[in-house]
Amino acid sequence: MSQLVLFLALVSASAFPRTWCFSMVDPIRSTTAAAVRPSSVALNSQVVSEAILSSLGGDGENDNNNNKPSNQSPAMESSSSSSSSTPPPPPGRPTRSQRKAAERAQKARRKNTGHRRHNYAARKDQLRGRKPGEGPLQLHSTVLPELTQNSTADDVMKAIKRAQNLHDRHDLQAISRFLLEHTEDSFAYGYKGSMLARLAVAALHMNSHSIAKKALDYRRANFRSSMLPMESAAIVRNLLRVHNVTAAWTILQDELSLPLPGTKLTSSRSCDRLVHRANALASIASRHFYEGEPKAAIHACNRLATMGPVLREAQVTGEQLALPWPRLLQGAGQCQSLIRNGTVAVDAESETQQQLQKDKEAATIAAEIADTHVPCNIVYSVLNAMINLPSLNDNRSYERLSNALVRRVVFVTGAVSMNGCPPSDRGEAAFIGRSNVGKSSLVNMITNRKSLAYTSKRPGKTQQFNFFAVNDKPELERQIRYGDDIPGEKDADSFYMVDLPGFGYAKVPDKQRREWSSFMRDYISNRRNLRVLFHLVDSRHGPTEEDELI
Known part of the structure; x- marks a missing residue:
């Protein structure tokens, strides 16, 4: 039985390799069994043996006392006695x-039942009947929960931007x-006016017209x-929106008016006002173009x-x-x-016009709009502005x-x-210059076509007056191609573009060159619908003798 108990103790100890460490020898040849923790080994072996003997129906205590081996070490006995004496x-x-x-359960019950806390600062919103973020100056932002006298201009600007982005009306x-x-008025070192302007822009963006009007008036x-x-x-842009x-128009006339006579226009303040006035007028024109006015x-x-x-x-x-x-050209x-x-x-x-007539200050603008002349193509009004103003000249x-x-x-x-020219029922724009100067290429560029007018590196490719x-x-x-009688009328802004033959070193006979000269003299002198004549000069060579003759 002692060998069985020792074996079971070893098996039970092997299940806990980090706790138990045995150094066993043959129990028959040696009378000692050394262990790193003999007291724990003895206690474990005793517990296991008692459990096995009780399961077999035997008296574990008597059997253990009668069959106790005589070679058991005194350490085991002392450990077993000390362990058995520990009070439960x-x-x-x-x-x-x-x-x-x-x-923890008691704390949870107190929290759920609304246990009264004596910290008034933490309960003042609850006692006043307000939820977080619903006070007169409280915000829904976690970064800036409330506006106070200590709030900076940057805090207010961030709060306005957040309210606009999230459409937070509160x-x-x-x-x-x-x-x-x-x-x-001296709040934020004089930046209150800028904050009111930013507030008005956000209010207009959110269609809060009453807030915008109060901010603008103040x-x-x-x-x-x-x-x-x-x-x-x-x-101005947001009001148009x-x-x-x-x-x-009222803000344009009041806040973005032209500088007074005698004002230094080259100063930074005057330039800034002129630039923003021009952009505001462009916004007004663009809005009316896209609205069909x-x-x-x-x-x-x-x-x-x-x-x-x-x-x-x-x-x-x-x-x-x-x-x-x-954008202005596309809208026009x-x-x-x-x-x-x-x-x-x-x-x-x-x-x-109906809105402007209701306002006394803007009634004159309504009268000016009513008397405005409309050209045959309203795109020309944008082109007129492009010609008069400094432009980027971008493609x-x-x-x-x-x-x-x-x-x-x-074509x-x-x-x-002159007998071969089409009827003079519309305006004409002609291009003249020496051979191979780029007249046909310019016609293609103006009309945004690739091969409307034939081009070639060989001088004298154009040998007649081409009407487009x-x-x-x-x-x-x-x-024109099939001779069919097609109903319809030309547009009001229809015109002819004329690509004239080149002069100078065009590879054509002298007789044909003389005919061109005679024809051009008659065309320029007698063509009554000729509105503009573009004389092209090669910038690489400057005006030549042929250009002087033209």
Whole structure:
């Protein structure tokens, strides 16, 4: 039995390799069994043996006492006696983990039942009947929960931006209440006017017109001397976004007016005002173009064009202006297409004119809009502004301009005498110059076509007066090619472009060159519908003898 007990003790000890470590020898040949922890080994072996003997139905205690080996070490006996003398815990007393669990449960019950806490600062919102973020100056932001007198201008600006981005009307009202009722005019070292302008922009973005009106009126009454042109231009753009044209024109006339006579235009303040006034007028024109109000848009473009001499005197460059010419040209082209198909009536009174007539200060603007002359193509009003103002001369703007002015172009005829010219029922623009100077290439570029006029490196490729009809009736090409009688009328802005033959070293006979000279003399002198003649000169060589003869 002792060998069985020792074996079971070894097996049980092997299940805990980190706790038990035995050094066993043959029990028959040796009378000692050494272990690192003999007391624990003896206790474990005794417990295991008692469990096995009790399962077999034997008396474990008597059997252990009668069959105790005589060679058992005194250490085992002392350990077993000391372990058996340890008093068990008193019955009914909870352990430490149980006590801690009970304490946690009690705290949870107190929290759920609304146990009264005596910290008034933490309960003042609850006692006043407010939820977090719903106070008069409290915000829904976790970064800035409340506006106080210690709040900085940067804090207020961030709160306005957050309210605008999240469309938080509660925060917008709290910020408005804070700036208009709870701060002095000297708040944030004089930046209160800028904060009111930013608040008005956010309110217009969220269609909170009452807050925007209060902020603008307070700003105009108390911070007129510190109003910045950039802020005024931003307010104009947002007023146009909500279709408040009357207020937009009022701010333009009041806050972005032209400098007074005698003012130094080259100063930074004057240049800044001129730049933002031009951009505000461009925003007004763009809005009216896309809304289908041609007269109001043309009136804004005309005012923009009149700023040209002032801007040039102030030495403002196109880079400083950075006007959205492509957007203006695209809007004018769309509005012109609505006029052609009858969707928009040019002479009809627009909604903008009706709004301006209701305001005494803006009534004169409504009268000016009503008297505005509408050209055959309203894109020319944008082109007129581009000519008068400093421009970037970028390719994107010219491409939009070509697409807006030249919708259709067809080769009509090639004339070699005055009798072969088409009827003079529209204006003409002719291009003249020496051979191979680039007349045909310029025609292709203006019309935004690749091969409308034939080009070649060989001088003298163009040997007749080539007439191209621009914006004629849609089926004119089929009528010319097949002789069909196609109904329809040309557009009001239709005109001819004429590509003339080159002079100088064109590889043609002298007789033909003399005929060209005679024909050109008659054409320039007697063609009554010739409106403009472009004389092209090669910049690499300058004016030549042929150019002087022309």
